[in-house]
Amino acid sequence: MRSGTVYTETVIWSAPEAFAADVPYQAAIVTLDGGGRVTARVLGDRVAIGDRVAEAEPRGDIPFFHKA
Amino acid sequence: MRPVAVVGVGKTAFGAFADRALRSLAVEAGEKCLRNAHASPAQVESFYLGNFAGPAFVGQNHLAPYVSTALGITGVPSTRIEAACASSGSAFFHAWTEVAAGVYDLVMVVGVEKMTSQPTARVSQILAEAGDCSGEMKVGSTFASLFAMIARRHMHEYGTKKEHLSMVAVKNHAAGALNPDAHMRKVITLEQAMKAKPIAEPLNLYDCSLVSDGAAAVLLAPLERAREFTARPVRVLGIAQCSDYVALDQKADITTFPAVRRASEQAYRMAGVSPRQIEFAELHDCFTIAEIVATEDLGFVEKGQGGPYAFAGCTALAGERPVNTSGGLKAKGHPVGATGVAQICDLVLQIRGEAGQRQIARHSLGLAENLGGSGATCVVTILGAV
Numbered sequence: 001m002r003s004g005t006v007y008t009e010t011v012i013w014s015a016p017e018a019f020a021a022d023v024p025y026q027a028a029i030v031t032l033d034g035g036g037r038v039t040a041r042v043l044g045d046r047v048a049i050g051d052r053v054a055e056a057e058p059r060g061d062i063p064f065f066h067k068a
Numbered sequence: 069m070r071p072v073a074v075v076g077v078g079k080t081a082f083g084a085f086a087d088r089a090l091r092s093l094a095v096e097a098g099e100k101c102l103r104n105a106h107a108s109p110a111q112v113e114s115f116y117l118g119n120f121a122g123p124a125f126v127g128q129n130h131l132a133p134y135v136s137t138a139l140g141i142t143g144v145p146s147t148r149i150e151a152a153c154a155s156s157g158s159a160f161f162h163a164w165t166e167v168a169a170g171v172y173d174l175v176m177v178v179g180v181e182k183m184t185s186q187p188t189a190r191v192s193q194i195l196a197e198a199g200d201c202s203g204e205m206k207v208g209s210t211f212a213s214l215f216a217m218i219a220r221r222h223m224h225e226y227g228t229k230k231e232h233l234s235m236v237a238v239k240n241h242a243a244g245a246l247n248p249d250a251h252m253r254k255v256i257t258l259e260q261a262m263k264a265k266p267i268a269e270p271l272n273l274y275d276c277s278l279v280s281d282g283a284a285a286v287l288l289a290p291l292e293r294a295r296e297f298t299a300r301p302v303r304v305l306g307i308a309q310c311s312d313y314v315a316l317d318q319k320a321d322i323t324t325f326p327a328v329r330r331a332s333e334q335a336y337r338m339a340g341v342s343p344r345q346i347e348f349a350e351l352h353d354c355f356t357i358a359e360i361v362a363t364e365d366l367g368f369v370e371k372g373q374g375g376p377y378a379f380a381g382c383t384a385l386a387g388e389r390p391v392n393t394s395g396g397l398k399a400k401g402h403p404v405g406a407t408g409v410a411q412i413c414d415l416v417l418q419i420r421g422e423a424g425q426r427q428i429a430r431h432s433l434g435l436a437e438n439l440g441g442s443g444a445t446c447v448v449t450i451l452g453a454v
Contacts, residue, residue, distance in 0.1 A: 008224075008322065010216035011269040012208060016196050017189035019208035024266075027207055029217060029317045037317040039204040049224045062207050 001055040003068060004032040006047050028053070030065055040065045069168040072304045073454065075297035076105025076287035077413040082251040082280045082401030090126050090182035093283040094135040097406075098178050101285035102139075105297040109140035112287075113172035116163045117148045118156025118179035119405035124194045126182050135178060150405075152198035153354060154309075155179065157408025157438030157447030160286065161309040167288045179409035180283035191279050195404070198441045200315035212276055214316050214442045215355035216268035222323045222357060223270070225372070230270055232375030234261035236356035237274040237398055239384050244395020246385075246425040251280045251401030275356040280401030284410035291454070300420045305433075306339030306450040308332075314444045327446035328365040328437060335435075335448040336367075343367030346450070347430040348389060348418060350411040352439035353396040359383075362437050363391065366448070385426060393418060393426045408438035408447060415451045 009028035012019075019025070026042035030053055040063040043056050052068040078100025080093050094117070102109060117132040128134060132148040149159040156179025163175040183191055192210050199205045199214065222228045238261050244250040256274065264273040287297070294301035310330040316322055336342060343366055351366075353359035360374035368389060369377045377383065383391035394400045394414040397407060415434040417423045423431075432453040439446050 008217040008221040010213045010220060010271075011266070012210060012213045012216075013266045013268065014192065014210065014212065015189065015208055016193040016210055018193065020189050022208060025208060027209055027213055027217070029322075039207055039209065039315070039317045041207045049220065 002032055002034065003052070003054040004030040006049050006051045006053055007031045007037060008049060009042065009047055011046070028065065038063055042066065070170055071291035072164055072167045072288055073291045073294035073301040074286050074304065074412065074416050074451065075289045075294050075301055076101045076107060077285070077416045078104055079249060079284040079410060079413050080282050081249040082282035082403060084184040085281045088281060090122055090128065090180055091135055091138055093182060093281060094178050094180040095138050097283035097285040098139045098176065101176065101287055105287045107174065107287060107297055111174050112141045112144060112176045114144055114166055114175045115141050115146040116159040116175070116177045118159035118177065118408055119148055120150060120152055120155045120181060120198070121194050125186060141176065151445040152440035153352065153404050154408055154438045154440030154445040154447055155405040158309055158445060160409055160412060160449065161307055161447050163288050164304055164307055167290060173290055173293060175288045176285065177288070177409055178283060178285040179406040181403035181405040182281050183279050183403060184281050204315050204317055210268060212271055212355065213268035215357055216271045217316065218322050218361065219270055219357040222361065225323055228360065228375035230262060231258065232360065232379045233275055233356040234258055235379045236353060236359050237261045239378065240353060240392050240396040240398035243385055243393050243426055244399025247395045247400055250395045250399050251278050252399045271355055277354045277397035277402040280403040282401060282403035282406045284406045284413050286409055286412050301454045302416045302419050302451050303454050304449065305452045306335035307448070308334035309445065309447045312444050314441060316442050323361065324371070325361060325365050325439065325443035325446060327443055328362060328439065328448065331446045331448040332366045335450050339450040341433065341450065345433060346389065346435045347433045348393060348428055349391050349435040349437065350394060350414050351391050351396070351437045353392060353398050354402060354439065358439065359391065359396070366435065366437060385428060390428050393423065393428055411436040411438055412449060419451060419453050
């Protein structure tokens with residue numbers, strides 16, 4: 001599984017219709033250790049810029065990361 | 069290239085108009101513009117429509133001739149341009165190229181969006197389709213969340229504070245309160261702006277522009293023919309459109325918009341002016357952080373200084389360089405496809421001295437910056453008195 005560092009993040013309170021049931025949820029852009037960045041959902045504890053994160057089991061085609 | 073002038077402007081009020089259809093808004097703006105230029109529909113040689121998502125918002129496609137024929141403009145090229153929130157800025161750019169190149173003399177541009185017939189969650193979904201739906205958007209991002217992530221990073225790197233963002237909202241509401249056509253004519257306090265309900269942290273309700281209905285129109289002509297239509301032509305001194313990645317996670321640095329930097333450099337060069345000389349501006353404040361970043365990317369201030377610059381009042385109506393004297397997208401409203409042309413209209417009103425209660429003292433050289441998505445399209449236009 002991929003790992004990396006939080007480049008930026010936000011907690012979303014007003015969602016598109018497909019995600020309305022998930023509110024509030026955190027999204028982050030993760031700088032991957034192997035290079036490049038990915039936009040992902042954050043599971044569990046909230047993360048901040050600079051935090052180390054690791055990828056969880058993917059759900060569908062949505063990448064999920066959690067605090068490492 | 070020939071010098072080009074704006075010879076007519078027309079706008080609807082911006083707001084939530086349950087009884088108004090997309091076409092009726094577009095026609096109102098277009099007819100006002102033709103009257104303003106003392107021109108007839110038969111004189112228009114080419115027509116552009118800026119519109120982001122008419123098919124999704126109101127279920128109508130093939131929108132350019134749908135609107136132009138209702139204006140009595142028939143037979144001529146009628147072209148819709150879609151570039152997210154920069155749709156009508158891009159339409160204006162392409163209309164300008166036709167006149168500048170000498171292909172046509174009289175070209176009309178209308179921008180329109182009819183958004184309020186859909187519930188908020190559906191509006192968010194439609195707007196989200198201007199992002200990368202194969203990546204950033206499939207995790208549940210909204211445009212507010214993308215700009216929230218920009219704000220977080222800008223705060224981290226430059227010390228930008230929440231009150232800097234909120235001051236942009238306070239300032240634009242103060243200007244919008246003086247604009248009879250603004251969607252929200254309500255003065256707010258810094259405390260109100262700071263404490264509103266969260267949308268995507270650190271952005272709250274007052275950091276976000278409005279979901280609005282509205283339309284705006286301009287008529288372009290070669291400068292040498294401008295006085296056939298108006299006693300007060302306004303010259304297009306510089307203009308450029310530039311592009312960048314659609315997805316935020318593909319950009320090396322999200323605290324700057326390379327498309328804004330490139331477009332403004334090109335527009336400054338064409339106009340032969342420096343950022344310092346720009347007296348006032350209409351900037352794309354879809355979110356408060358976007359106005360702060362724009363003042364940096366346009367060279368009004370050094371990188372990282374946009375927050376303190378706004379907080380000090382430098383961009384207020386009475387400041388050294390007023391930004392968004394119309395109230396901006398924040399208070400005037402943001403009918404997405406109308407915004408680029410509405411910015412041009414607002415510059416023209418100031419340059420002509422027709423801005424009423426919000427008229428500023430130095431108003432001969434203005435700049436408009438129209439941003440699409442999270443920076444994938446940018447159109448920068450510099451207008452000046454003739």
